[in-house]
Amino acid sequence: MIKHQKPEAFYDTFERKGHDEKVTHYCPGCGHGTAQKLIAEAIDLLGIQDRVIFHSPVGCSVFSYYYYDTGNIQCSHGRAPAVATGVRRTLDDAIVISYQGDGDLAGIGLAEIMHAANRGEQITVFFINNAIYGMTGGQMAPTTLLGQKTATTPLGRTHGRDGEPMGMCEIMEALTSPVFIERVSLSTAAGVMKARKAIRKGLESQIQHKGFSFVEILSPCPINWKMTPVSARKWMKETLEKRYPVKTFRDQITERPEIDTHQRLPWLNDEELIELLQGNEVLPVCSGSGEAPEEQRIKIAGFGGQGVLSAGVLLAKCGISEGLEATWLPSYGPEMRGGHANATVLLSPDRIGSPVVDDPNVLIAMNGPSLDLFEDTVAPGGWIFVNSSIISREVRRKDVHVFKIPASDIAKEHRLLAAANVVMITAYMVNTKAVSVETLRSILPVSVKKQEYVQTNIKIIEQTIAYCRDA
Amino acid sequence: MSKRLMKGNEAIIHGALTGGATHFFGYPITPASEIAHAAAQYFTLAGRTFLQAESEVSSINMLYGAASAGARVMTASSGPGIALMAEGLSYMAGAELPCVVVDVQRAGPGLGNIWPEQSDYNMVIKGGGHGNYRNIVLAPNSALEMFEFTRTAFALADAYRMTVFILSDAYIGQMMEAIDISGEMLKGERKPWALYGDRNSRNNLITSILMNPELQQRHNEKLQHKYREVEKQCISFEQVLTEDAEVIFVAFGISSRICMSALRALRARGIRAGMLRPKTLYPFPGEALASLAAGGGRTFIVVELNDGMMADDVRLAVGSEPMLLRYNWLGGVVPTVDEIVQRTLQDLQKEA
Numbered sequence: 168m169i170k171h172q173k174p175e176a177f178y179d180t181f182e183r184k185g186h187d188e189k190v191t192h193y194c195p196g197c198g199h200g201t202a203q204k205l206i207a208e209a210i211d212l213l214g215i216q217d218r219v220i221f222h223s224p225v226g227c228s229v230f231s232y233y234y235y236d237t238g239n240i241q242c243s244h245g246r247a248p249a250v251a252t253g254v255r256r257t258l259d260d261a262i263v264i265s266y267q268g269d270g271d272l273a274g275i276g277l278a279e280i281m282h283a284a285n286r287g288e289q290i291t292v293f294f295i296n297n298a299i300y301g302m303t304g305g306q307m308a309p310t311t312l313l314g315q316k317t318a319t320t321p322l323g324r325t326h327g328r329d330g331e332p333m334g335m336c337e338i339m340e341a342l343t344s345p346v347f348i349e350r351v352s353l354s355t356a357a358g359v360m361k362a363r364k365a366i367r368k369g370l371e372s373q374i375q376h377k378g379f380s381f382v383e384i385l386s387p388c389p390i391n392w393k394m395t396p397v398s399a400r401k402w403m404k405e406t407l408e409k410r411y412p413v414k415t416f417r418d419q420i421t422e423r424p425e426i427d428t429h430q431r432l433p434w435l436n437d438e439e440l441i442e443l444l445q446g447n448e449v450l451p452v453c454s455g456s457g458e459a460p461e462e463q464r465i466k467i468a469g470f471g472g473q474g475v476l477s478a479g480v481l482l483a484k485c486g487i488s489e490g491l492e493a494t495w496l497p498s499y500g501p502e503m504r505g506g507h508a509n510a511t512v513l514l515s516p517d518r519i520g521s522p523v524v525d526d527p528n529v530l531i532a533m534n535g536p537s538l539d540l541f542e543d544t545v546a547p548g549g550w551i552f553v554n555s556s557i558i559s560r561e562v563r564r565k566d567v568h569v570f571k572i573p574a575s576d577i578a579k580e581h582r583l584l585a586a587a588n589v590v591m592i593t594a595y596m597v598n599t600k601a602v603s604v605e606t607l608r609s610i611l612p613v614s615v616k617k618q619e620y621v622q623t624n625i626k627i628i629e630q631t632i633a634y635c636r637d638a
Numbered sequence: 639m640s641k642r643l644m645k646g647n648e649a650i651i652h653g654a655l656t657g658g659a660t661h662f663f664g665y666p667i668t669p670a671s672e673i674a675h676a677a678a679q680y681f682t683l684a685g686r687t688f689l690q691a692e693s694e695v696s697s698i699n700m701l702y703g704a705a706s707a708g709a710r711v712m713t714a715s716s717g718p719g720i721a722l723m724a725e726g727l728s729y730m731a732g733a734e735l736p737c738v739v740v741d742v743q744r745a746g747p748g749l750g751n752i753w754p755e756q757s758d759y760n761m762v763i764k765g766g767g768h769g770n771y772r773n774i775v776l777a778p779n780s781a782l783e784m785f786e787f788t789r790t791a792f793a794l795a796d797a798y799r800m801t802v803f804i805l806s807d808a809y810i811g812q813m814m815e816a817i818d819i820s821g822e823m824l825k826g827e828r829k830p831w832a833l834y835g836d837r838n839s840r841n842n843l844i845t846s847i848l849m850n851p852e853l854q855q856r857h858n859e860k861l862q863h864k865y866r867e868v869e870k871q872c873i874s875f876e877q878v879l880t881e882d883a884e885v886i887f888v889a890f891g892i893s894s895r896i897c898m899s900a901l902r903a904l905r906a907r908g909i910r911a912g913m914l915r916p917k918t919l920y921p922f923p924g925e926a927l928a929s930l931a932a933g934g935g936r937t938f939i940v941v942e943l944n945d946g947m948m949a950d951d952v953r954l955a956v957g958s959e960p961m962l963l964r965y966n967w968l969g970g971v972v973p974t975v976d977e978i979v980q981r982t983l984q985d986l987q988k989e990a
Contacts (some may be wrong), residue, residue, distance in 0.1 A: 239842075246695065249695070249702075283692075441656075448643075520900075522813050523896065
């Protein structure tokens with residue numbers, strides 16, 4: 168039964184329009200008015216008016232908010248499915264409608280519609296296909312037929328220059344996520360009846376949490392087609408529907424299970440959230456070895472895989488635990504070389520300026536190339552720690568302290584070669600006393616990913632201390 | 639104390655969650671991807687929403703939707719991605735939607751490289767998209783400020799219904815420092831203008847279109863009035879040893895960290911160096927700079943990893959009188975402390 172009174176989901180007068188508030192902005196013979204009325208009636212019938220959020224992107228659809236007495240979002244050209252996604256992921260109970268034209272959906276917004284469809288967003292998309300751009304003045308749309316004359320194809324669309332008209336339902340059908348895909352046509356009264364049903368089903372699919380639904384509505388645009396309303400409908404029936412067959416492409420509303428596109432885990436309250444963010448990485452407070460050290464500008468360098476970056480992290484953590492300021496910066500910029508890694512750590516009782524260091528006072532060299540690269544940069548009076556398992560040459564500098572330790576061999580003895588870095592930083596701590604080895608022991612449990620390695624690391628630290636004592 | 643060591647990029651997400659953020663939409667790009675990684679982990683585990691978008695264009699429009707629905711929402715990207723968001727940012731400004739956008743700057747133009755520049759300054763500070771609008775721009779220079787600025791950015795965005803940018807760079811994002819996560823948890827409230835899919839909000843409309851030029855003008859005037867208010871209320875900056883300074887560095891982000899070391903080195907050599915560091919780039923601390931310039935005699939050195947974009951704003955603030963030097967590095971090259979010190983010494987000598 169066709170209702171002739173204005174649906175509840177429409178405003179009585181279109182005050183947002185600002186003038187001629189009783190009539191729409193659509194041209195004589197346009198299909199938008201019919202399509203929008205069918206949608207409004209479906210909203211009434213399904214009792215969802217309060218829940219609807221109606222998206223009108225750019226095109227003739229842009230002023231939908233003049234008419235719908237529902238929540239309204241006007242959005243940018245082609246992006247309504249992305250905007251609708253944002254709404255969908257925020258409001259569980261809203262009924263999210265995207266109402267888009269052919270330039271909007273199949274042209275500029277092709278990425279957004281395809282990905283929203285592929286994610287199976289629980290939204291309903293009404294796609295008005297009138298084979299032309301309306302609002303901007305009758306230019307070629309992706310759906311314009313071959314030979315069809317438009318403002319930008321004055322001699323007609325050609326295959327060679329412009330490509331073929333795009334069938335969006337056919338493209339949509341290639342995706343498995345959409346639950347309901349149907350093309351209808353407003354060319355005849357019978358077509359309108361079918362459209363009414365498809366529009367309702369598209370919304371029901373969403374109400375039942377079945378997923379993404381897509382209703383393509385072939386719609387007349389007599390003004391831009393340069394036809395009378397009657398001849399426009401005839402052309403639709405005889406020509407447009409030949410290229411865009413009216414049919415149900417997919418209807419799996421009944422058989423599909425309800426889906427939860429959010430896949431959200433339980434909401435954490437404040438305490439749980441803090442616990443999550445702190446993880447098990449909150450650093451203990453340690454007293455250190457007494458006097459605050461002078462600023463430590465530490466460069467740790469070696470092969471990728473020698474734990475250079477993580478050694479730096481351990482040092483920075485020790486500093487923080489002892490109440491020092493600390494920065495850690497991975498190899499970056501001109502000093503980076505292929506396959507090599509280095510980290511810069513600053514420890515200071517004062518606020519740290521640049522985290523980038525050009526004159527380290529400590530160099531921890533895990534391999535030969537690192538020593539070659541950074542030996543000359545070390546500040547006079549500084550320290551160079553050498554992994555003598557790998558580096559055979561002597562340190563040339565005479566104005567720095569040098570300590571050599573077979574770090575890789577010590578780590579290997581404990582069958583944990585990856586802990587050579589721990590040997591090196593332990594040697595640094597024992598020799599300079601800038602931070603305490605005790606602190607290193609304390610932070611291991613909040614630093615080592617595999618807890619079974621904590622004890623091995625402790626043993627490696629003990630052996631390193633013994634080595635340093637005897638050296 | 640409950641301190642953790644973490645990267646600036648990760649600190650952003652810790653700040654966001656303690657600042658009441660509930661939604662993150664984003665697209666990967668180096669050197670900002672770690673923010674999305676952290677969001678994917680922490681937003682998801684916290685029962686909040688993380689979604690990888692198909693493009694930056696979609697990201698910003700997902701923000702548009704979530705913000706319309708009242709969420710505290712954010713994204714993170716780098717120059718090329720921010721450029722793609724320009725239209726969306728303009729729409730957000732027109733529709734007065736609040737959101738937080740993080741820009742971890744890399745070198746440009748074009749694909750450039752992934753090393754740090756500060757060359758998104760004009761794009762982000764002057765608006766970026768079409769139309770008369772502004773973003774509030776916060777410029778952290780440490781992992782701790784990445785945490786703190788992001789944490790408070792959501793309340794700022796809500797209060798003014800504006801986009802708040804966190805303008806960072808590849809160094810500040812990569813650097814690890816200590817963060818204390820024990821602070822108060824902030825939360826958004828129901829917004830009278832937003833859409834909730836219920837009867838009370840049914841009449842609300844999110845739009846940036848006003849066909850009547852006079853109405854559009856009135857809307858623009860309202861926005862301009864808001865921006866003047868932001869300029870009154872939100873300026874934030876730090877002064878380091880400016881009182882007796884003969885040389886004043888003006889720098890933000892990683893440049894300000896290097897200048898901090900440089901000014902200490904200069905002081906050690908008897909040069910009275912200081913620094914004004916904007917923490918907000920819009921609104922810009924122009925008055926503070928003007929009062930430092932008043933009386934004359936001071937040299938301003940604007941140190942930036944771009945071609946002097948902020949220096950233009952500093953010149954505007956201090957007027958044509960004071961000596962203003964532009965120290966610029968481009969392409970991802972970051973100066974050493976010593977380079978800045980030596981150049982300053984040379985220039986001061988020339989001046990004398």
